[in-house]
Amino acid sequence: MEKTIIDRPATRNSCVLCAPLGASIVFQGIEGCLPLLHGSQGCATYIRRYLISHFREPVDIASSNFSEESAIFGGKENLKKALSNLITQYQPRLIGVASTCLSETIGDDVRAILKEYRKENQGSPLPEMVNVSTPSYHGSHWDGFWKTVLAVVTQLSSQEEPVRQRLNVFPGLVSTADLRHLREIFTDFGISFSILPDYADSLDSDAWDNYHSLHEGGTPLSEIRAMGRAEFSLDLGQALTAEDSASGYLAKNSGVTRLSCGWPVGINESDAFFRLLSRISSQPVPEKYRQERSRLLDAYYDGHKYMFGKRAVVYGSPEMVAAIVSMLKEIGVIPVFCSTADTDFAGIEERVIELRPDFLIGSSKGYQISRKTGIPLLRAGFPIHDRFGGQRELLLGYRGTQRFFDHLVNVVIAGVQDSSPGGYAYV
C-alpha cells in the first residue's frame, strides 16, 4: 500500500482531466438536460471554460456551490436549493448531478438527497434526475464519461417502455462531425438507432435569435428509456468491460445483445464496423460507402511512399489511440510510442526527445512539445484549443479516415517542401 503512494511521482502537465468533465459532456448530449456539479463553484466554471474553448459554444453547467458550512455540515441543503433554482430558471427535462472530490470526501449521499427532494416536492412537476459518482481523485475524464453513460442508462431505461429503436449506440468522446456521420450511416442502413450521448447539435449548434437556456438536440429521453427494449447495443471502442458499460448492463438486465467494435478509423476497423451494420440490418453496404472505401484505398496507393516507415507518437483516449494505431499499421507507419493516460505530457516529451518520431498525433496539448522539438503535430481528439473547428473534425468511417490521411500526408509533404533547397513547387 505504502509503496504505491511513494512510487507515483508528481504529475507534470497531465494528460487527463477530472471525471466531472466527462460527466458534463455526456449530460450536454441528452435532450433538455442540465448538468449540475455538486461541489465548489470553481469546478463548474473551470470545466465550462475548458469545454467552451474546444466547442466554441455556450456551455451551461450549474454548481451547488459549496460554502464552508456545507463542507462541514454536508451539502444537502445546497443541493436541494440548487435543484429548485435550476428548475425555476431553466425548466430542464433532466438534471444530471455529478459529484466532485469535495462532496465525495465529506460523504454526501446524492442519491438519497435526490430521493428526499422528490418526496418533499411531490405534487409539483419535477424533471427527471440522475446522479453519478465522479470524484476527481478516481479515474480520468474518460472514466467519468463512461460512468455517466452507464448511470444514465441504469437510472432511466425501463422494461415498461414501448419499443423505439433497434440499436443503441455508445460512441464515446467523438467529434460532433463524427456523430453526424454516424447518424447518416445508420440511416442509410435503414436501422432505427439511438446514440448516447449525442451532442452534435447541442455543442455545435446554429446561430440563434434568442438565447437558448437549454441546449437543443441531444439524445431524446424517450429513446434512453426504451434502450432496454432494443435488439442490440453497440460500443465503439473496446476498452470497457461488461460491468463498466451501459451495453453490458442492458445485456444483463434486458437481454439486449452487446456488440462492440473499435472506432471505425482506417480500412480494417471501418470494414468491421460496416460489416457489423450490414449483418444486423441484413442490408448490403450502400454503394456510397463502397465508393468512399475505394477512394480511400486509392489515396493510400497515391500517398503510400510518403508514409512508409515513418514513425509516430500517438496520445489520447484509449478508443482513439487504438483506432489510429490500427490505421497507421495499414499504411506502414510505425507507432513508436502511444499513451492513453499513464504518461503525463512531461513524460511524453521525454520520450519524443529520445525517440525522435516523424510526427505526433493527439490533442492540442502536445503543441509545446511539437514547438520545442520541431516535430509536427497532427491535431486529433479532445481538446483542440488552438485551432478553429476542432470540435467538428471528422475522423470516423472511410470518409473521416480520408480526411485524416490527407492531413497526415500533407504534414509529411510540408516537411519535405520546407526543408528542400529552394522549395519544390511539386511534391
Next chain:
Amino acid sequence: MVKILAERKKQVFRQGQDKFDLACGKHSVAGSVSQRACVFCGARVVLYPIADALHLVHGPIGCAAYTWDIRGALSSGPQLHRMSFSTDLREMEVVYGGEKKLYRDLRSLIAEYKPRAAFVYSTCIVGLIGDDVDAVCRRVSRETNIPVLPVSAPGFQGTKKDGYRAACEALFKLVGTASVKDVSRFSVNILGDFNIAGEIWTIKKYYEEMGVQVVATMTGDGRVGDIRRAHGAALNVVQCSGSMSHLAELMKNKFKQPFIRVSYFGFEDMAAALYQVADFFGNSLIQEKTVALVKREIELVNPIVQVYRRALTGKTAAIYVGGAFKAFSLVRALRLIGMETAIVGTQTGGVEDYQKLKELCSEGTIIVDDSNPVELSAFLKEKKVDLLIGGVKERPLAYKMGIGFCDHNHERKIPLSGFSGMLNFTREVYATVLSPVWKISKEIEV
C-alpha cells in the same frame, strides 16, 4: 423579460429606475451558472505569472489540469510558471493523507526544476483529509533553502476574492527578505498587472522613460528575487485593485510604503496614472518627462483613433468583467471612441464600485453583480448592444446572439494597456462591430 432568481433580484440595478441598493460580495446562488470561479482560481491567477517559481497544486488532478498554461501572462525569461504540477491525489491519499506525497513531490520537483521559490496551493479536500501543509512546507524550505509558501485555497472557503487575499498573503511572506541596495528613491512596484500579451513591458518602459525605477512587477513577468526586495520601492502602484490592494495594505502597514490605485487602460486613465506617479515624487524633471511622454504618445495614436471613432459613434456596448476597476476604464475608453455602455457587470465588485459605476453610466444602464448566461443574454437582447466585452466564458454568448465581442481577459493576445493599447483596443472593437457577418440574414430568403 428575463427570469431573475428571487435571491438575485437585489444584484441587478437599472440606472434611473431603481433605488440604488445593490447587493454584492455574496456567495453565488446555488444552482445558478455563475461566471465566477472559486478561491483556488483567485489565488492561482494572481500568483501564476511568477515565472521562476514552482507552482504545485496539492489535490486531485482537475484543478491543476484546468489551469495549465491558462493565461497569456508572458515572461521575458524563465517559463516554469507555464508547467502544471500536481500531487494528483488518489483514493489512497484521500484515505491515508497526502503529506508524504506532498513532501516527496516537492523535494523531487525542486531538485529537478531548481525554482527560486515554491507555492503550494491546497485545494478543496486537503483540509478535510487532515494534511498539515504548513508543516511540510516549513520542512522542505529548511531542507532546500528556498521559500516554500503554502497557499490555502480550498474552493468552497469563500469567493475568488478570498483567493486573491491568500495569494497576497503568500507574496507578503516573500517581501522584505532581500537587500534593497541599489533601489532608487524614485522607484515603484507595479502591482496588479499580469503581463497579458506583454502589457507590463509597455508600462515599465513608460516609468523608465520618466526616470522612475521599477523594482518588482507583481506579478506579471514576476521574479522571486524582485518580490523579495519590493519593500525598497518608494511607492506601490496598484492596478486591478480587487486582486492586489490587500498586498498594498499589508506593505503599507509593515514597511510604511504608500500606494495609489491606477488603471493603465484608455488615454485618460493611462495619463492619470503616470501623472499621479510623477506628482508623488514631486520632482520637476520627472514631471517634465511625463508631460512630454503623454503628449508624444497621444499625438501618435489619437489621430488614428479618431478615424475609427467616426465609424463607431452611436454604437452601444455591454461589459462583463472580473473586477470593477477594469469596468470603470472600459466605460471611459468606450466613450472616447463614441460608444455608450448599456450594460455593465462584474464578478467581484464591491458596493463603492457599483456606486461609482452608477455615477459613471448614463440613464437606463443595467448594472449587475455576479451574473449568469441566462440573465446576461436577456440583457444583451433587450439592449440590442453591438458589442460585448468580457472573457472566454462570455464570448460564445455574444457570438450565438450575433453580437460583436472583445476579449478583455487572460486570453487576449493583443496588449490593450498603455496609449498604444488604446489603439489596439479601438481597432479590435472596430473589427468586430463593423464586421459584415452580422448583416447576413439568418434564414435563406425565398
